[in-house]
Amino acid sequence: MPELPEVETVARGLRQTILGRRIMSVTLGKTDFIDDPSALEQHLPGRQIEAVERYGKFMLLRLSAVNGVVRAAANGDTVPASLLVHLGMTGQIAPAPAAQPIEKHTHVCLLLDDGRELRYTDPRRFGRIAYLTKALLAEELTGFGADPLEVSKEEFVERICGRRARIKALLLDQSVLRGVGNIYADESLWRAKIHPARLGARLSRTETETLRRVLQDILQKAIVLRGSSISDFLDAEGEPGEYQRHHRAYGREGKNCHRCKTPIRRAIVAGRSSYFCPQCQPVPRGFAVLPLPKRGRKRRKD
DNA sequence: CTCGATCCCTGGACGC
């Protein structure tokens, strides 16, 4: 489940492998996760990949203008553009030799000028791909929150403490912070000893500043370790990340808290599985922790 | 403003 550290890892990999390559042709499979599939076929060929950037959980492939082609002018291809890529839950993007067999869920192949193909593979198709010109890209990127690695103490406090939503919901809200997902939300709340169901406005100044500090520390360490591989995340070289070994809350229901040995619990907060230590992260008043049935067991509605 | 519910999608885990 790619979040900021995983997307950063993939973006760094792509920077090392496909920067400067020219896109020669486009082959599409299923396209229901692509904004305008024909725009890819129409506007990508002839463009060079000039930069790979990350914006929250999005990757941005910056594309050159197409030069010296009569067709380009009529196409509007004489101006730079971008390919927006979101990996969703199960998306992977990596270059492969064009001769290599296509995997079952590979839905986009961009033939490059060196004989390789940049391939996007996504079994669940929760990802998103969009070809965007400058104006559309700018519009697309409005409404996102602060970069969690860059956000100042003051801005973080402002964005959290002025809100009555649960802190877990705020951390996951891309218009508050861009790039945090379920894993790093739970990990940072555990480190900061804050229960996920607490309200933003009810956090103390000290707690909020601690949360910012541990969130940044965790994200930075996770980037160094090339992200967390839970089920199927692989970086652009096909390697799994290592940060899952450092998880202290996420996915550890029933296992002992690393600080106090109390078994980690799971509750649904903000509609998501949330893992926390009931001892270190006291449940706020009024939040009932309903016992969750054991994983994998059948549940009946009666 | 904030909430929960629902949908999208498939693979994997598990019960029987």
Place this chain on the structure above:
DNA sequence: TGCGTCCAGGGATCGA
């Protein structure tokens, strides 16, 4: 072995 069911989750959307 195989079938049915549940679950994971980011994001959009809609109604309360």
